[in-house]
Amino acid sequence: MAKPEEIQRIKKIAWDLRADVVKMIGVGKAGHLGGSCSLAEIVATLYFAKMHFDPKAIHDPSRDRFLLSKGHSVLIQYAALVELGVIPRDEMGKVKTLAGKLQGHPDMMTPGMEAVTGSLGQGLSISVGMALALRLEKSTSRVYVIMGDGELAEGQLWEAAMAAARYKLDSITAILDRNRIQATGPTREIFDIPNLEDKWRAFGWNVLNVDGHDVGAILDVLDKAAEIKGAPTVIVADTIKGKGVSFAENTAAFHNGIMTQEQYDKALAEIAESGRMVE
Amino acid sequence: MTSPNLRSAYGASLVRLGTKDKRVVALEADLGKSTQSAMFQAEFPDRYFQMGIAEQNMASTAAGFALTGMIPFIHSFAVFATGRDYDQLRNSICIPNLPVRICGSSAGLSDFGDGKTHQGIEDVALMRALPNMTVLCPADSIEVEKMMDCLLDWPGPVYLRINRNDLPFVSPADEPYSIGKVTMLRDGSHAAVFAAGVMVSRSLEAATALATEGISVRVLDVSTIKPLDREAIIRYAGGVDAIVTAEEHSIIGGIGSAVVEALRGVSHAPVEFVGIPDSFGISAEGYPELLVHFGLTSDAVASTIKTLLKGGRK
Known part of the structure; x- marks a missing residue:
């Protein structure tokens, strides 16, 4: 069980990361607010508590790897890497501009990125290659890969799921950000994939569930996943798309939406208030 | 004596590279006897990864290997190696400019019996259009061997177009070779x-x-x-x-x-x-x-x- 002060610390960071996501999107410009906010607690827990990752040695071969297969949510990763000092803070104002290094999707030109993702469905396969290579090198590094629930319609993910099970890649922890909303509507309406947990089990994976906004539970479930040997584990994290920004919660409108000045101010105010409530 | 068969020369060369450098790994999509990646499997079973008939996953998995310091060679028929996984080659491999080697075997019309679905005759066009991709087409097995010897150090992804059949020896065996040479x-x-x-x-x-x-x-x-x-x-x-x-x-x-x-x-x-x-x-x-x-x-x-x-x- 994680200590309460540790949980408080990570919760605070998660709200700080959300605020940075809103700031990076800004006013009058489209940005992937919803899927970034649904991941704040998971990303904060990984980068600031669980992962073996030294921000001063980002190429250390023994580091744990972090991959966003749902690459469009990269703003939350940028926020974490800014907070860790890997990405200079002034890059935040230059996101998706010719003057900056922060691309619309994960790119190796950005410090701290582990792979190019964004064409959906490829991240789990990349993590399979990493895990196999790490095994050859007798490394104990773990590979964390985050997928979206809409993304699961990509057939390649299931090819990768079979490969990870075939090679018993227990160094992979996959996390499914099940926020139940995709680009154009609820996943249930767009392309329903029922019995998700059963499907992963049938593909040879261990399945764990967690509330993706409960930091204490995330800490525990990540520990549990790392202990399971002989097969890969997927953590199905139930989350709220746009979590923490009332007008963006549970709506496809802010999958990649544009905020007015009023909405921008409201988003930052709500996030700041939620951050203050963490006691 | 070099075999006039390009696939045999490829397989033997892959083994040679594997002996020289343990970063070399091979991934196969169930065509190892055709592509001759099976020769590498026999020699280095620990560095050979059967990925099943799933070329898209194979390509992105190779990206993961390369991102972890390996030099992965992936194998299939040219038509599948370039077409089935085009998006994976583009995004997982070419954008980050990773040293993945794509062996497009039985290229062109050389898989004569299998017909349209198996004959890769637009693969060069596809691969040429990809930024960062190097595209190689050896004329004989001597050139296969010389090209392969360049692939440990050559930066970025490489597509290697391998004919299924024996071809006459044409390239000068004693001349030095480098990628880019006409x-x-x-x-x-x-x-x-x-x-x-x-x-x-x-x-x-x-x-x-x-x-x-x-x-x-x-x-x-x-x-x-x-x-x-x-x-x-x-x-x-x-x-x-x-x-x-x-x-x-x-x-x-x-x-x-x-x-x-x-x-x-x-x-x-x-x-x-x-x-x-x-x-x-x-x-x-x-x-x-x-x-x-x-x-x-x-x-x-x-x-x-x-x-x-x-x-x-x-």
Whole structure:
């Protein structure tokens, strides 16, 4: 069980990361607010508590790897890497501009990125290659890969799921950000994939569930996943798309939406208030 | 003694690289006996990864290997190695410029019996269009071996187009080789033929035949299709009255296109393509028969040269 002060610390960071996501999107410009906010607690827990990752040695071969297969949510990763000092803070104002290094999707030109993702469905396969290579090198590094629930319609993910099970890649922890909303509507309406947990089990994976906004539970479930040997584990994290920004919660409108000045101010105010409530 | 079979030379070379460098790993999509990656499997079972009939996953998995310091070779038939996983090659591999080697085996029409679905005749066009991708098409097994020896250190992704069959030896065994080299196999003053793969030996045959008619033909082996040595193409295209390209590929986007792209902006003799018209392949009983069907013969090269020269002489 994680200590309460540790949980408080990570919760605070998660709200700080959300605020940075809103700031990076800004006013009058489209940005992937919803899927970034649904991941704040998971990303904060990984980068600031669980992962073996030294921000001063980002190429250390023994580091744990972090991959966003749902690459469009990269703003939350940028926020974490800014907070860790890997990405200079002034890059935040230059996101998706010719003057900056922060691309619309994960790119190796950005410090701290582990792979190019964004064409959906490829991240789990990349993590399979990493895990196999790490095994050859007798490394104990773990590979964390985050997928979206809409993304699961990509057939390649299931090819990768079979490969990870075939090679018993227990160094992979996959996390499914099940926020139940995709680009154009609820996943249930767009392309329903029922019995998700059963499907992963049938593909040879261990399945764990967690509330993706409960930091204490995330800490525990990540520990549990790392202990399971002989097969890969997927953590199905139930989350709220746009979590923490009332007008963006549970709506496809802010999958990649544009905020007015009023909405921008409201988003930052709500996030700041939620951050203050963490006691 | 080197086997005249390109696949055998490929498999043996892969084993050689694997012996030399333990970063070399091989991934296969259930065609290991055809691609000859099975030779690597026999030698290095721990570094051989059977990925099943799932080329998309294989390609992105290779990206993961490369991102972790390995030099992965992935294998399938050319048509699948480039088409089935095009998006994975583009995004997982080419954007980050990773040293993944893509072996497109049984390329062109060389899988003669299996027909349209298995004959990769637009693979060069696809791979050439990808930024960062190097595109290689060896003319014989000697060139396969020499190319493979360049692949431990060559930066970025490489597509290697491997013919299924035995091909005549044409490349000079004792000459040093480097990626990017355009090799002049025969000099001549009336016409220049830029060829790759199986069409190199056929173009040499055409040059020999035309010599008896007093027509002098220069033959160039363009085994590195990308990055194309533009200076060399312009230089070798100079001083002749006819330029012909010869390839076992669609005339859209292949070596002909690449040569004309290289010659743009400079004055040059008229150009004609010997290649496959905009169509799919077809099943045949044998490879030579299929090459004849699509006009990929020494006679076709010779007559194309003569037609151009007649036009040029008026």
